[in-house]
Amino acid sequence: MKSNILSSLIDLLFPRTCFSCNDRIQNDIICESCLNSLEFLTEVCPVCGAYDQGKTCLICQGNEFQFDKARSVFQFNKMILNLIHDLKYDEMRKVAILFGKLTEDYLREFNPFQSVDIIAPVPLHKVKKRSRGFNQSQLLTAEISRRMNWPHEPNLIQRRRFTETQTKLGRKDRKKNVQDAFSLKAKLNINNKNILIVDDVFTTGATVNSISSVLRQNGAAKVFVLTIARA
């Protein structure tokens, strides 16, 4: 009874709301109707995971990418954008739990990466991580590794230099921006291992591509990429 009164008082001060539509809800992170409106991204290019009616897309036909397979859980839209912003900029860590659960559903349904030996996040630069307080991709990998039982290696990759944020750059500049930005940190043998890199958004793939080439040079067997949203 006591805790009931306290929790309803807290609910009055800080009403629980759906992160997406701001409707009042009882628990959870987003409301039912918002959850139902989400659809997994299907009929994608088998390599890079872009929506292309299931055919290999033009970019991948040119062998652009260093990774073997990339998949995104959702097509990028306003709702996903807002959720990612809540996670990244407003430190709503609950969103990572939601995404983890949805990603698990996605992986169980489509099973795109047959076997994963190591799951690792795209790293933030030390300074940026300090100022943001956390790495949103690491929150995601922690959640996915727990649910999928994949070994988590949060410090596998590190950022060697401080790069400008990708969001303001064009395709070419993005590629240039992240070139040689990453290196392998952990003294871990990744020889013949299948590695899954996780990020929040896949736009041109420049970031994950740069990481993939580092992993490949160090003898990884297969490099997979998983992102929450596909721009």
Place this chain on the structure above:
Amino acid sequence: MEKRELSSHSIEKRKLPSPLVLPAVFWAIGLIAGKSFHIPLLYLLASFILIFAFLFYRKFRIYGLLVSVVILGIMRIGSFQKLPENHLKTILQQHPQILQPIGGTIISEVSCQEGKYRFELNLAEIAGKPVRGKILFSTFQDSLQYGDQIVTVALLQKIRRSSNPAAFDYEEYLNAKNIFAQGYSKTPITVTGKQGNFFSKTVIGIRTFIRQRIEQRFGKQAGFVKAITIGDRRDIDETRQILNRAGLSHLLAVSGLHVGIISLVLFIFLCIIVPNRNAARIILIILLVIYGSVCNWSPSVFRAVLMISLFLISQILQRKVNTNNILFASFLIITALQPNQLFSAGFQMSFAAVFVLLNIMPEVRFLKLKKEEITALTVFKKIVNYLLILIVSSLVLNIFLAPITIYHFQQFGFNGLLGNLLGIPLIGLILPLALLIIFLPSITFLISIYQSAFQVLMLIFDSWTKLVSNLPAHFDFISLNLFQVFLIFLILGSIVVFFKQTGKRKIAISIGIVLIISLLISTFAANRFQLLKITFFDCGLGDLCLIESPSGEKIMIDTGPTEQTSGHFSRSALPYFQKQGCQVLDWLIITHAHNDHYGGMESVFANLEVKNLVVTDKFQEREIWPDFADMIAAENCRIITIIDTITLIQQPFKLKILHPDRNFEHTNINNLSIVARLNFADFCALFTGDLEHEGEKYLLEKYAEFLPADVLKVGHHGSRTASGTDFIKKVYPAHAFISTALQNRFDFPHPETLKTFEYLENQLFISGRDGALQITTDGKTARLFLFLSGQEYIDNDLK
């Protein structure tokens, strides 16, 4: 692809819910109702039960809840919060003065002013009997501290109400803090023990430490730094006025802005040393609570600390919140703890400002730049954008806060529009720098570097504020009553509706026009004078009287005592002028050259525009006259020298100067006082200055037919050297006013005088006992009103 986008775009983002707004509004209504009307407890309980029944009907549940919130509000502030029998307030109702041995605990910091130590004392006993209640205590004894349990013989007095119209009400101010009496020790104080909690002790320790550091390290600017860091505004009277005129007074108090700056600096610092964000947030909340206590929880600090803490908690709980909900939550918390805060200017301005920033500012269209658009701007455009936002916000804030500042302080202005442009960024630098200097360890050379940086910033700040304060957009002596304030807010509201809801424009316009018309009518009606008003102010030992004619002319007779006294013009009568919105004095009559009559002249000339100064030729022969002559010349004021009997004003009432007569010679300048006779239809009043027996005799011989009066300002503060029995028999007033403080070095009023006026019974008023007296008359009847007691007398039988 298209289908997918459609389905996801159909989800609209609504406004975040703020469930506390309505309850807070109804709570406030309850508090206001409880304060204004005395509603018996029985009715309240009955209606409460009735409403409780409503709660079982789903349909009416929400209304039932809201009405019960109103009733709770009434009960919170109502006078029937039953005080215990032995509460000091109850005791004081029977014995306004108590001289007894007392005991109690010091519950506040002991502050020192001019050798006098003051603190709040929680009473435990009077004359051995247990008593409850807080008092404000002062003593000349040092070495007392927070937490000391003390015993002494003390004089306890009820706090005196303001005795002058519109003047600052000390009683109300202290009552809001639950303090109902003042005490002075009559014997040495003995400390019998220690009591007090660790938290308050720490807070007082921190405050003392900060104050000492500031005094050591800031020299001349110490007063200013104390004001902006710990809200101690005792030493900054001059700066305060400049900043006030510059529209920047919000920078001088510890306001939400300051708490915001401090929180930001602290949070960045905490994030560097504490890896866990939530731990950093909790530490910040604790630090803010300590800081709030150091600042004595002034309304704006309380609000800001609460809002920031609630915001941090929402981040810990990971819930998105509507800032309005947080604002109204802190509104509810503060008014639940201290319901009287709702009526304080600081509280009202603090909440109104944040409310406007949250709710009105976003509606100002051209400011609706999105984040992405702002990041895309060039540096120059970013600065322009920032400046524009600042100007527009201060404009909107100034407009919406103007009714409040006018109501409380009779002034408003737009100098802040420019002032804030540099003022806010400067305070953003000055405040962190000041904190750095305060908390830096004693490394002389490091400190001196920061000190010089501080000096430079202060130099810029001072010259900027001086510059801005000289701009012409500051308006004072403006008066509004509560009804007009209400109307103005409604007008502002309909303007907002006009811009916000384009569908309701016609309604908004028509309602707005109706409101504006009623506002004009109410101001017009308030400015129409039909009655003659005479106000005798309580200025201590001195004379100060204001006559307001039916046509709006103002005549002041004497200006009260000098600057050092509590009855000085600026404290006793100036608030009335401000409240009346009156800045022009048509006639100033100085009866004679004694400083209990001309003492306030400098302040009068500094604050009001005096058109005519009426003085005797003898005054102009005094040594002090040249000082005034310069002041008068600068003001473009006409000097009228009285050398003989003359009629000063003919219409609509007659003001005749009877004395000093040309043929009357005397060495005592009291006897050369100007004696004025006011005649308005049947009503007649006589003002005799400090005239003594010799002068009275001369008047009896020469102007006997002009002496009979309804009201007499008794000569020479009730001295036995004036008010001769023959003279009083001739004047034979129905009401008399003696202008003097009660305890004074001349022992005015003298018993002989009181005897002479014995026949008047309760119609003899003494300013030191009865406070100010206001007489309103239409020439046929007169209404006498005492400000201290609220007593009213009607005189239908005028001469």
